[in-house]
Amino acid sequence: MSGSAELHPLVQFVFQLGVLIVLTRVGGYWLRRWLRLPGVLGELIVGMLIGPYALGRFAWPGLGHLFGLAADGAAVSPELHAVATFASVVLLFLSGLETDLSAFLRYSVVGTVVGIGGVVFSFYLGAGCAIWFGLASGWLDPTALFLGAIATATSVGISARILSERRKMASPEGVTILAAAVFDDVLGIIVLAIVVGMVRAGGDGRGIAWSDILLIAGKAFGFWIGATAIGLLLARRFSRVLKYFQSPEAIAALALGFALLLAGLSEMVGLAMIIGAYIMGLSLSRTDLVQVIQKEVEGLHNVLVPVFFATMGMMVDFGAVHAVLKVGIVYSLLAVASKVLGCGLPALFCGFNRHGAARVGVGMLPRGEVALIVAGIGLTSGAIGQDVFGIAILMTLVTTLLGPLLLAGSFENPASGLRKPEDAAKAESKEIVLSFPSPDMADFMRARIVRAFRQEEFYVYRLAPDTPTYHIRKDEMFFTLEGEGDTVVLRVAAQYEPLARLVVVEEMLALRSMLHMAQEGVNIESMEHDLVAGLFSDDGEDNP
Amino acid sequence: MNLKKPLTVETISLDLQGDSKEAILAEMVDLLVASGHIRDRDAVLKAVLEREKRMSTGMQNGIAIPHGKTDSVDCLVAALGIKRAGVDFGALDGQPSNIFVMTVSPDSRTGPHIQFLAEISRPLNDASVRAKLLAATSPDEVLHLLIG
Missing domain, CATH: 1.20.1530.20 (Na+/H+ antiporter like fold)
Structure with a gap:
């Protein structure tokens, strides 16, 4: 294929889409990772750079003018x-x-x-x-x-x-x-x-x-x-x-x-x-x-x-x-x-x-x-x-x-944003921090706390799929649940702290009784045994 | 949430008779029966006792918040009992408990449970409210102190 070859529109579209997906992902990632800027900026800038009014004027080797102006003069096909x-x-x-x-x-x-x-x-x-x-x-x-x-x-x-x-x-x-x-x-x-x-x-x-x-x-x-x-x-x-x-x-x-x-x-x-x-x-x-x-x-x-x-x-x-x-x-x-x-x-x-x-x-x-x-x-x-x-x-x-x-x-200045100090005290954010022996256990407790709030008919939603940060809300009550590794952090306005503590303590009690059962766990042991029993023992004799 | 609905004059006792944790809990469950939403008294008592076994709900300053979840209740039910002399409830501060707020709600349905407990007991943080509760002469007065 020559350097100036123009592709069938459908093939060109597939190439365009592929290039865009790859470059926007990479551009967005770099901006987020290195400059801590929103990924959307990287995606916009990638588009501006490869678009018909910038690098799109030039032909891609073997692919022709992949991002040139469309036949009708439009910027995109x-x-x-x-x-x-x-x-x-x-x-x-x-x-x-x-x-x-x-x-x-x-x-x-x-x-x-x-x-x-x-x-x-x-x-x-x-x-x-x-x-x-x-x-x-x-x-x-x-x-x-x-x-x-x-x-x-x-x-x-x-x-x-x-x-x-x-x-x-x-x-x-x-x-x-x-x-x-x-x-x-x-x-x-x-x-x-x-x-x-x-x-x-x-x-x-x-x-x-x-x-x-x-x-x-x-x-x-x-x-x-x-x-x-x-x-x-x-x-x-x-x-x-x-x-x-x-x-x-x-x-x-x-x-x-x-x-x-x-x-x-x-x-x-x-x-x-x-x-x-x-x-x-x-x-x-x-x-x-x-x-x-x-x-x-x-x-x-x-x-x-x-x-x-x-x-x-x-x-x-x-x-x-x-x-x-x-x-x-x-x-x-x-x-x-x-x-x-x-x-x-x-x-x-x-x-x-x-x-x-x-x-x-x-x-x-x-x-x-x-x-x-x-x-x-x-x-x-x-x-x-x-x-x-x-x-x-x-x-x-x-x-x-x-x-x-x-x-x-x-937020560099830690001064309260509220006019009345008593409102500030009421709305002051309190932290409930729990440290667990392992990240797995922390994950488990986060899931339990989310479930407990849902059972209390709070609206719980996860902020982003890649971070375990949840918003928990009902009427004027608002909590955030987050944490990294082996910690779980629940943030709450001071006036709702007792509710948060009571919800968490119930889940801790449930965890303790589960651990207790697991330690006693005759049944669990036999279930585990059943799961792995025979995995490597038949030397293929049951296989046809 | 509407705190008035579950707690009524029928489910308030100003003079609990029991002298032990178990007796107080049984008496409180009997109060709950007055709400008319309990299908199996013993199952309710069992749910509350099981929760107590995990950790006492006796807090500080004489307050205890026994609670449990079971499908033997149709909806959230609540009771409040006072035992002026106090009773050993295995409280956090080691002191006898004298104000008891009990809540039981359905296990398989969503709805406020801990939220109810937290809200109804919020005024109890105030020492003067606790003193007035202990000196109350009628269930209406208790309702007025907690709910207004």
């Missing part, structure tokens, strides 16, 4: 675009599935106020930036609407990791950030629904009258609320139908299949696909199938989502961004300011002092997957141009970089 779209549906389906709806409905008023503050400020400053710099003619211009919507959604996963590392997950700031992020997610999706609806209704978006906004917003909101309500009402029945198929693989595949169907339906009614996927996830989030589906779909997510981020990176046209770099920098700074002020100010009025308010503000800073998906929708629908898309990517990079650094820095 239709095949790759389809994979990225599918990845965004999977991403938002899982995101909906992980949403703690109970927390959203019942949790702290502070979280709700902080979430609303962040969304309103971000949308206003994001859309305003487009107008002030002449990129949009008015508030209803698609560019303004998209820059507003892109700025709204916080990607809390990045902050959650820092909170976990700093052991601040159960702090008042940590709990508020997590609760606000739930609200922020839901509100961000509604904003997107309305924006997409308005842009589509207005054609090029410039002909829409204020009088139509109410109708479009009503339609978007109506579909959202209607589909979510129906989803939640039918979720248990739907989960019973899924359980009929028994195998976890079948259950997860069917759930994902229906998420895709609802995604298609929401696109048909003029909304974005991800909205349908999110609603399907949200509906199933209150059923007992959550873990089963999460576990099965996570594999798909882990392979596809880095490809999605890289594809978004590939779409960045450096030439177009260069022309609007100044706007991009201002937009990024406004995106920072909008969350710090929009979330920090309401926090100031809800019992936090300036330290606490600043922590809440910077914790809400990182934007990630939803911002990129919204930007992608804007670009492919033609509502925004390459320049505005580039601005959005720049903002995502800046906030994803700054967020963790500022959040970690804000």
Whole structure:
């Protein structure tokens, strides 16, 4: 094959996908490992580097222009675009599935106020930036609407990791950030629904009258609320139908299949696909199938989502961004300011002092997957141009970089984040640390404690598949369970410490009685014997 | 959670008669029977005794929180008993126990159990509440002190 040979589109697609999966994994790993930066940055940067506007101009030996511009001038091939779209549906389906709806409905008023503050400020400053710099003619211009919507959604996963590392997950700031992020997610999706609806209704978006906004917003909101309500009402029945198929693989595949169907339906009614996927996830989030589906779909997510981020990176046209770099920098700074002020100010009025308010503000800073998906929708629908898309990517990079650094820095000063010292004493985080003779035993106890809290009807979810960190939550009670090696650590606000101690002591007693039984263990010994008996004794005589 | 529902005037005794741990536990289980949600009194007593065998639920300052799980109850049931003279319950501080909060809940169903115990006994951290409980003259007064 010659160096300039062009491949059959399907073969080219397979190579593209393979290269993207390998490079994003390696890039993400390096960034996480060596620079301790979120992997998503590495994935985006890999995409930007190998995309058609950078190294993609050059031919790969034997493979031709693997990442050149597509025949129609698009930055990515239709095949790759389809994979990225599918990845965004999977991403938002899982995101909906992980949403703690109970927390959203019942949790702290502070979280709700902080979430609303962040969304309103971000949308206003994001859309305003487009107008002030002449990129949009008015508030209803698609560019303004998209820059507003892109700025709204916080990607809390990045902050959650820092909170976990700093052991601040159960702090008042940590709990508020997590609760606000739930609200922020839901509100961000509604904003997107309305924006997409308005842009589509207005054609090029410039002909829409204020009088139509109410109708479009009503339609978007109506579909959202209607589909979510129906989803939640039918979720248990739907989960019973899924359980009929028994195998976890079948259950997860069917759930994902229906998420895709609802995604298609929401696109048909003029909304974005991800909205349908999110609603399907949200509906199933209150059923007992959550873990089963999460576990099965996570594999798909882990392979596809880095490809999605890289594809978004590939779409960045450096030439177009260069022309609007100044706007991009201002937009990024406004995106920072909008969350710090929009979330920090309401926090100031809800019992936090300036330290606490600043922590809440910077914790809400990182934007990630939803911002990129919204930007992608804007670009492919033609509502925004390459320049505005580039601005959005720049903002995502800046906030994803700054967020963790500022959040970690804000906890350097150990001062309480609460205004009243007595509240601080009540919310002061207590640690219950247990050391076991072996990591296996610690793992076992973690599993027992998780089970015990579930039996008390707490919502327990694991933060990430690769770390044994759990959030345990019920009403206003919040615990984190973690630990490394042979230790188990339960963190809890001082006022709930007695409950935590009582739960743990019951599990310790259960462990002791199990060990006692094992020591007495006549039965266990005979079971062990039966298991290994005859393993190496038949010299193959029973084998044909 | 609603603390008022399981604990009622019928399941409160201000004058427990027993002089031993076993007698107090049996008396408390009899109080639970008054809730009407117990199908097998002996199975309930067995569950509570077995839990006591693993480790005494006698805490400090005269408080004991005996509890157990068994499917012989329909739902979470609770009782509160007072024995002013106190009884040796094998408590952590070696002192006699005089305030007993008992909870039993179904084994095969999820729901608050330890959470109920923790919440109902939270006011007992306060020495003045304990003193008022010991001086209470009616179950209503006890309910008012713990639940408000």
